[in-house]
Amino acid sequence: MYAKYFVLFAILFTGWFLRKINFIDDKMNHSMNKLIVYFAYPCLIVHNIGNVDMTGKVVLDFLITFAISLVCFFIYGAVTFGYAKARKFDPQVSNVAEFAMSTPNNGFMGFPVSLIFFGEKGLFLMLAHNAAMNFYIFTYCMGLLNRKNPKKKKPTFRSITRATLKFLLNPNILALFIGFALSLLGGILPDVIDEYLLYIGNVSTPMAMIFIGSSLATADLKQVFTTRINIESSIVKLIILPLLTVGLVMLLPVDPLIKSIVVLGIAFPTAATVSMLAEQEKQSVITASQILVLSTIASIATVPGTISLLNAIF
Numbered sequence: 001m002y003a004k005y006f007v008l009f010a011i012l013f014t015g016w017f018l019r020k021i022n023f024i025d026d027k028m029n030h031s032m033n034k035l036i037v038y039f040a041y042p043c044l045i046v047h048n049i050g051n052v053d054m055t056g057k058v059v060l061d062f063l064i065t066f067a068i069s070l071v072c073f074f075i076y077g078a079v080t081f082g083y084a085k086a087r088k089f090d091p092q093v094s095n096v097a098e099f100a101m102s103t104p105n106n107g108f109m110g111f112p113v114s115l116i117f118f119g120e121k122g123l124f125l126m127l128a129h130n131a132a133m134n135f136y137i138f139t140y141c142m143g144l145l146n147r148k149n150p151k152k153k154k155p156t157f158r159s160i161t162r163a164t165l166k167f168l169l170n171p172n173i174l175a176l177f178i179g180f181a182l183s184l185l186g187g188i189l190p191d192v193i194d195e196y197l198l199y200i201g202n203v204s205t206p207m208a209m210i211f212i213g214s215s216l217a218t219a220d221l222k223q224v225f226t227t228r229i230n231i232e233s234s235i236v237k238l239i240i241l242p243l244l245t246v247g248l249v250m251l252l253p254v255d256p257l258i259k260s261i262v263v264l265g266i267a268f269p270t271a272a273t274v275s276m277l278a279e280q281e282k283q284s285v286i287t288a289s290q291i292l293v294l295s296t297i298a299s300i301a302t303v304p305g306t307i308s309l310l311n312a313i314f
Contacts, residue, residue, distance in 0.1 A: 006304075008116075008209050011209040012209040012210070012212055012213035015210035015211060015212065015213025015214040015216075015217075017217075018210070018213075019213070019215075019217035020217050029211060029215065032207055033272075036204050036207050036208050036211060037107075037172075038171050039200065041107065041111065041171070041201070042172060042175035043175075043197045043200040043201040044197075044200075045172060045175035045179055045201075046175050046201075047197040048115075048120050048123055048179070048201070049124060049175075049183055050179045050183050050194070050197075051120075051183070051194070052179075054180065058124070061121075061255060062124065062125065064254055064255075065129060065262065066132050068249065068252070069132035069265060072132075072248060073132055073136035074136065074140065075248070076102035076266065077140050079102075079240075080097075080101040080102045080236065084097055090229065091148065092148075093283075093287040095147045095148065096145070096278050096283050097233045097287060098144060099141050099274050099277075099288070100233055100237070100270045100274045100291040100295075101237045101270075103133060103136075103270060104133070104265060104266050104269070104271055105268045105272065105296070106126060106265045107130055107172065107271070108212060108271075108272065109208070109268045110126050110130065110265060110268055111123060111130075111205075112208060113303070114261060118257065118261065121257065122257065122260075125257065125261040126261055127172070127176055128261075129261055129265035130172065130265075133271075134167055134170055135167060137273060138163045138167050142163065145278065145281040145283050215272070216293055216296060216297070219289070219290070219293040220290075225294065230287075231294070234269075234294045234295040237269065237270060237291070237295050238299060238302040238303075239302065241266050242263055242302075245263045249263065250313075260314045263306065263310060264306060264307065267299075267302065267303055268303065269295035269298070269299040270288070270292040274292065275288040275289045275292060
C-alpha cells in the first residue's frame with residue numbers, strides 16, 4: 001500500500017524538481033491546471049462512471065455518500081470556526097484559515113488515490129464527496145470569505161441562482177451527469193470514443209501530482225513551517241478532522257467503503273481552490289497558500305496512515 005502512495009509522491013517531487021530547474025514555468029503550470037481540471041478529469045469521470053452498471057444500489061450509495069459528506073462538511077465549518085475563535089487566530093486571516101482547514105484536495109489528490117486504493121467504485125464515491133464539497137464551497141465558504149467585508153451583500157434570488165449555476169456548470173459535475181446518463185443508457189458510447197476518454201483520463205493522475213509538486217517549489221518554506229496558524233491549521237486539517245469523521249461515521253449502518261471514502265476525503269491536504277477563491281475575494285492568499293503547502297508536505301505521512309487506519313477499522 002505504501003509503495004503505491006509513494007509512487008504518487010515520487011511524481012510530485014518530479015514536478016518540484018522540474019520547476020526548480022525552470023523546465024516548468026508559471027505559464028506551463030497554469031496550462032497544466034486548466035488541462036487537468038477542464039479536460040482530463042472530466043474525461044476520466046465520463047469513462048469510469050459511463051461504464052458502471054448503474055443499479056439502484058449504486059445510485060443509492062452515491063446519494064448516501066453525498067448526503068453524509070455534506071452534513072460532515074457543515075460540521076467541519078462549525079468545528080473550524082470554534083477552533084479559530086478558541087485559539088484566537090488573527091481576525092484578518094481566520095476566515096481563510098477556517099476555509100483551508102475544512103476544504104480538502106479531494107479532486108487533484110482524491111481522485112487518483114481513491115482509484116488506486118479503492119478501485120473504480122472508490123473513485124465513484126469520491127466524486128460524491130467532491131460534489132458535496134463544491135456545494136459547501138459555493139454556499140457556506142463564499143459567505144465565510146466575505147464575513148468581515150463591510151460591503152457584503154445579502155443573498156438574493158439572483159446571487160443564489162448564479163451560485164447554483166456555477167456549481168452545476170463545474171466541468172467535473174457536468175461530466176458526472178454525462179457519465180450517469182451514458183451508464184443508464186447501457187453503454188451506447190462507441191468503443192473508440194470510450195478508449196479515447198480512457199487515454200486522456202489516465203493522463204490526469206501523473207499530471208495532477210506534477211502540478212502540485214511544481215506549485216510547492218515556489219513556496220517560502222521557512223515562513224510556512226514557522227507560522228502558528230499554518231501549523232495548527234494543518235494539524236486540524238490532517239489529523240483532528242479525519243479522526244472526528246471516524247467517530248461520526250463509525251456506527252452508521254452503511255457500506256464500509258462509503259465510510260472509508262468519507263473519512264479519506266477529508267484527510268487530504270487543503271484544496272488549491274482555497275487560494276484561488278481567496279484571491280478572487282481579496283482575502284489572504286498568503287495564508288491560504290502556506291496552509292496548502294504545509295498540509296500537502298505533511299500529508300506524505302498522514303494520508304498513508306489514514307488509509308492504514310481505514311483498512312484496519314472498516
